[in-house]
Amino acid sequence: MAEKESKKELKKKLKKKEDKKAAKREKKSLMKLQRMIVTNLDVYYGDFLAVQDVNMEIRPKAVTAIIGPSGCGKSTFLRTLNRMHEITPSASVQGSVQLEGVDLYSDDVDPVEVRRHIGYVFQRPNPFPHLSIQENILAGIRLNKQKLSKEEENELVISCLKNVNLYKEVKDKLNQPATSLSGGQQQRLCIARAIAVKPNVLLMDEPCSALDPISTRSIEDLIVSLKSQFTIVIVTHNMQQAQRISDWCAFFNVTATGEPGRLVELDKTDTIFNSPNKKATSDYINGRFG
Ligand SMILES: Nc1ncnc2c1ncn2[C@@H]1O[C@H](COP(=O)(O)OP(=O)(O)O)[C@@H](O)[C@H]1O
Ligand SMILES: [Mg+2]
Numbered sequence: 606m607a608e609k610e611s612k613k614e615l616k617k618k619l620k621k622k623e624d625k626k627a628a629k630r631e632k633k634s635l636m637k638l639q640r641m642i643v644t645n646l647d648v649y650y651g652d653f654l655a656v657q658d659v660n661m662e663i664r665p666k667a668v669t670a671i672i673g674p675s676g677c678g679k680s681t682f683l684r685t686l687n688r689m690h691e692i693t694p695s696a697s698v699q700g701s702v703q704l705e706g707v708d709l710y711s712d713d714v715d716p717v718e719v720r721r722h723i724g725y726v727f728q729r730p731n732p733f734p735h736l737s738i739q740e741n742i743l744a745g746i747r748l749n750k751q752k753l754s755k756e757e758e759n760e761l762v763i764s765c766l767k768n769v770n771l772y773k774e775v776k777d778k779l780n781q782p783a784t785s786l787s788g789g790q791q792q793r794l795c796i797a798r799a800i801a802v803k804p805n806v807l808l809m810d811e812p813c814s815a816l817d818p819i820s821t822r823s824i825e826d827l828i829v830s831l832k833s834q835f836t837i838v839i840v841t842h843n844m845q846q847a848q849r850i851s852d853w854c855a856f857f858n859v860t861a862t863g864e865p866g867r868l869v870e871l872d873k874t875d876t877i878f879n880s881p882n883k884k885a886t887s888d889y890i891n892g893r894f895g
Contacts, residue, residue, distance in 0.1 A: 629713070639665035639705065639805045639836040641686065646700035647865075648681050648690060655681045657865035659700075661855060663806075668828060668837045670851035670874065672844060674889070677859040678866030679840040680810050686838060687723035687808060688716040704805065721749060724799035726809040730791035732783035732798070739779040741794055742766070745802040765797040769827055789820025793827065806836040813846065825850050844890060848878055856886045 641663035648656040656678035663669050663686075671679045684690040685698050688709060702709045709719050732741045742762050746753060753761065762779065766772035771793045775786070783794055792812060799807060809828070813821040828837060828850050841847050847854055854877040859866040870877065870886045881887045 641806065641836065642701075642703045643686075644701045644703070646682075646685065646698060646702065648678065648685055649697045649699075650681075650693065651695040654865040656685075656857075657867050659868045661868055661871050663836060663838060664853055665836050666832055666834070667852040668832050668839060668850055669853040669855060670847035671838065671840045671855045671857060672842070672847050672889075673857035673866070673869075674859065675842070676862070676866070677857040679857055682857065682866070683808050683810055683838060683840050684725075686806070687725055688719045689725060691716070721745075721802050722804055723806040723808060724802070724804040726792070726795055726799055726807065726812050728811045729815045730788055730795050732786075732791050732794050734782065734784045736783060737780045738775050738783050738786070738794060741783045742797050742801050744798060749802060751802075761801060765801045768800060768831070769793040769797040770823065770830075771797060787820070789816050789823060792816060792820070792824055796824075796827065796831075800831070800835070804835065806838070807831065809837070809839040811840050811842060814842070821846075844878075848874060854878070856881075856883075856889060858885050858889065 643659050643661045643663070646656070646659040647654060648659075659682060671683065673679055681690065686702060690696050690698060698710065704719075704722065707714065709723075733744060736744065739762050742765050743758055746758075746761070763772060766775065771790060774790060778785070783791060786794060792815075796807075796812075812828075813824050816824065825846060828839065831837060832852075839851070851874045853871065854874040855871040856869045856877060857866050858869045870881055870883045872882070876882075877886060878890055881890065
């Protein structure tokens with residue numbers, strides 16, 4: 606009798622384990638899709654509420670630009686989308702960020718996994734200076750302990766370089782240090798590094814702000830060409846850039862220093878620039894403040 610009971614128990618336990626595994630698998634596969642939904646998001650540095658109550662949908666396979674005056678929380682908000690915000694000591698968030706229904710802040714979601722699915726490109730190009738061009742692209746693969754054959758590695762490097770329109774320029778010097786490249790080339794390399802781990806979403810914080818106008822245009826063209834593969838969110842202080850490359854535009858604002866930044870309006874880029882719904886948006890895009 607007791608034996609029968611314990612067998613039953615064991616079966617139950619095994620089933621629970623299986624269910625958990627299946628749920629985890631499902632979460633992982635859902636993250637392959639690309640829509641993000643932010644709900645009631647508050648973002649803190651210690652006690653300071655930096656960004657308040659953001660609700661927004663980030664459309665899949667489109668470019669969403671985040672604009673707004675300096676200090677309104679654009680970078681802070683962007684970093685919550687792949688859990689980079691929490692790397693800052695004492696930083697925290699309340700509310701939820703979902704990628705296709707998976708809450709990225711749920712207890713059973715690994716932040717490292719989140720950052721693999723949602724890549725990040727910094728304001729200043731930051732290739733690993735001690736690594737070659739080729740090794741920079743493979744850095745994420747190595748970090749994730751993905752095993753590839755030499756041949757697969759070479760193929761990946763070439764396809765990523767082609768994807769960011771850099772292959773022709775560097776094909777004969779893949780083993781040279783990444784620092785031998787120009788600023789614009791380095792930023793394209795950083796984008797290649799970000800896409801090598803096959804993310805769903807790419808976040809970029811003013812990726813052209815350190816570049817000359819020609820390199821800027823080539824990064825802009827690249828962003829537009831990448832949106833058929835990735836959901837892209839870009840912070841930019843350059844309104845022409847937002848108009849040139851984004852499909853959706855989110856205007857953030859802050860009313861006074863010490864006050865939290867807020868999302869004022871999110872709409873199609875065309876609407877934001879030609880017939881915004883809020884006076885604050887129209888004031889900002891017409892250069893009346895900020
Ligand atoms: N590491 C930090 N610690 C404390 N406060 C911060 C930190 N980073 C940014 N802030 C504050 O959060 C607010 C939003 O900053 P930020 O996100 O950098 O704005 P933006 O990118 O729009 O210029 C500002 O008041 C800024 O001073
Ligand atoms: Mg910023």
